[in-house]
Amino acid sequence: MERQRMSTSEELMHLPWWMVLLEGIAALIIGVLLLTSPGMTTLVLTQVLGFYWLIVGVLALVNLFVDHSLWGWKLCSGILGILAGLVIIRHPLWSTLFIPALVVLVLAVQSLIQGGIKIFEAFRGGGFGAVILGILNILLGVVLLSAPLMAAFVLPLVVGIFALIGGVAAIFGAFRLHNSALRASIQQTPT
Template sequence: MESQFASVPRSFTATPWWMVMIEGIALFIVGLLLLFAPATTTILLVQILGWFWLISGIMAFVSMFIDRNQWGLKAVTGVLGILAGIVVIRHPLWSALMIPAFIVVFLAVQALITGLIQLYQGFKGGGLGVVVLGVVNIIFGIILLTAPLIAARALPLVLGIFAVIAGVATFASSFRLQDRQQISRSEPSAAI
């Protein structure tokens, strides 16, 4: 008898359901912190990012000595990671303002490029809907570029809302995963 969950990837069912539940709870808590203490939480998250960059830069150098393949790329990645990590760790307030502002500028440029591509596709036969999406993306990009610091200030709140929603959804999916794992454990494996 074939399982009704045969289409579920093996790596998905290999993750214990309780780990998915913990991930959902963590996302929910981070979302609440971003909503109710956005400045402090942003500084903390940026500091974690700084440590991550520093450690990944060091690990890039270590891997360069273990495996000589692409040593130039590893050296550049290592230097950039270490420098970015040190700057973020040494200047937490400045980094907490600049990193979200950089993300907003990046999103603005991406929205402008996507909008222009959608306009082109819309006028080449993609339809009115694609043209409207292109215009909306371009307007969104212009708004973000004209007020990146205001948008950067709103970014933690937006991320907080998304994290709360994703945390609840992930928490709920842990129960479905638990059911799937119990079903797959109770089914006899097919022997050839």
């Protein structure tokens, strides 16, 4: 376990600090846009997702001709990616409403399943904390399923808040990486 932590921290040390800084700035910008103009930002992000799926679908089909392994999976994912991308690009407003609602439904079902698993773990000796987490997960799933459209409208705001927090954390992390890289280079310099 300690060896894994060391390799992860070493990998982070080799990550360019400016790349982490750019990711933090991008997350901060997306967070601000989601909080100030959630509808338009969700529309734009949905369109980006459509183009992404379209390109990934085309590349999956191209990869099918280059590498014949897993051809069924590549063919299926390529066709689905192209179809999903085209549907999103051709119907941007419907997609902007459908995709957040689909995410909310997936989160609701996942919360119900996780809640059941936690309660089952509690009966197998998981303790009182597992019961509380299980009940909270089930309650979250029920709330999301009872009002999926309302949750879909709130989802961009929640994602915006998390993007702001993650962006600020990444910016601070980038400067910490930069400072530790500077310290490491100063220590390695022969005097």
